[in-house]
Amino acid sequence: MLDMLVVGGGYVGLAAAVAVKQAAPHLDVMVVEAAPESVWKKDMRASAIIAAASKMLEVLGVWDEIAPEAEPITRMIVTDSRTSDPVRPVFLTFDGEVAEGQPFAHMVPNVTMVGALRGACERLGVTIRHGLSATGFVTDDSKTTLTLSDGSTLETKLLVACDGVRSKLRDMAGIKTVNWDYGQSGIVVTVEHERPHGGCAEEHFLPSGPFAILPLKNNRSSLVWTERSSDAERLVASDDLVFEEELERRFGHKLGALRAVGDRRAFPLGLTLARAFVAPRFALAGDAAHGIHPISGQGLNLGFKDVAALAETIVEADRLGLDIGSVNILERYQTWRRFDTFRMGVTTDVLNRLFSNDNTLLRIARDFGLGIVDRLPSLKSFFIGQAAGTTAKHNPRLLAGEAI
Structure with missing residues (x-):
């Protein structure tokens, strides 16, 4: 019987497996992924990794592999205008460091991050099974039995669902969600440009939604372009x-001059918050627990925070000889993460509603607010620390750069 079975082989699922196995090598950990083995190599997107998450990845032994491809965000500017406006005044600027030599975030190609985490799984002895989806599970007092699409079954003390915002396992567990559709989609595309970006990220608030320009290596940028669906x-x-x-x-x-490179895809945007993160011998992490608007660039980082909290909860319980699948143990993880997730979901929802419109009065009010923040260095430092995840109280140890 497995100690922990993770369903979902993306960054969050892989990171959870690595974090637990590294801290407790005697635990038997497996990852099941529905996609074919090579599909991750075709993901040309990039993700923003905040400072706290990069500290975790360093402790997990994968940051040295990721770092050569990671582009630090050295500066960020915020504008608020219409598409037709000839000039876009900058209302807010942020320096990109939370400490000397420590950017508040990096842009990392997804293929680099997944490749590094898969390599860590291999080194630690975490088995990854591809091409198998979950079709059901049953739980008793001592174990959960998961049935796979090929008819086989796996028994585990703890089942962790990292299977995305439309999580089938979450539905099978009977966990309800709060959700609504914004009527927006995010276009994700990479562009090449003639001149260097200097590590500067830009967030343009336009009437249809935010248009984010995020720096990559080699005169390239990743765009998250929000439009009505x-x-x-x-x-x-x-x-x-x-x-x-x-x-x-x-x-x-x-x-x-600009040139779009690679595929361009649109993803529907909405808010999804699970009403519970745990059940007996079952836990949600990543997008299976929460899907938020990309306006803050925090979606993946919320998932990494889940990983840090869940891994610490599991490993500390195991060291005390406790049952890692007990709902009483898993409640600590839920308490740790649910309020932060709810707060971030509400924050992104309010920001999107406040800025994704062309209301003149709202525009005047929000631009006045941005201008005030820009003139208060201490407030800007607070916001950048919050965005980087370095100022949160009671952070899990991995997010502080400490081993469990």
């Missing part, structure tokens, strides 16, 4: 000439 579908389906013309209207010409 019908417009996003039209843009993604358009030819290169139309798409790049619309892109330039939003991106501007400060970095020279």
Whole structure:
């Protein structure tokens, strides 16, 4: 029988397996992933990794492999305008360091991050089984039995669902969610540009939603471009000439000529919060527990915070000789993470509603607020520390750069 079985082989699922196995090598940990083995190599997207998460990845022994491909965010600017405005005034700027030589975030190619975590699984002896989806599970006093799509079963003391925002395991566990659709989609695309970005990230608040420019290596940037869903579908389906013309209207010409590279995809945006994170011998982590708007760039980082809290809960219980699948033990993880997740979900919801519109009075009020924040260095330092995850009280040890 397994000690921990993780369903979902993305960054959160892999990180959870590595964190637990590294701290408690005697535990038998396995990952089951529905996608074929090589599919992760085709993911050309990139993700923002905050300072606290990079500390965790360093403790897990994978940051040295990731770092050469990671682009530090050295500065961030915020604008609020219409697409047609000839000038976009900058209302707020942030320096990109939470401490000397420590950026508040890095942009990391997904393929690099997943590759490093998979390598760590292999070194630690975590088995990854591909091409198998979960079709059901039953739980008794001592174990959970998971049935897979090939008819086989696996027994485990603890089942961890990291199977995404539309988690089938969450539904099977009977855990309800709070959710709504924003009527927006996020277009994710990588662009090449003539001039260097200097590590500067930009968040342009436009009437249809935020347009984020995030720096990558080699004169490239990752875009998270929010549009109304019908417009996003039209843009993604358009030819290169139309798409790049619309892109330039939003991106501007400060970095020279632009060219979209790789696939462009649109993802529907909404808010999904699980009403519970745990059940007997069962825990949710990552998007299976919470899906939020990308306006703050915190989605993946919330998942890494889940990993740090869950791993610490499991490992400390095991060291005390306690049952790691007991709901009484797992309640600590739920208490640790649920309020932070709810707070971030509400924050991103309010920000999206406040900025994704063309209301003149709201525009005046929010621009006045941004201007005040820009003139208060101590308040800016507080916000950047919050975004980096370095100022939170009672952080799990991994997020502070400490081994469990």
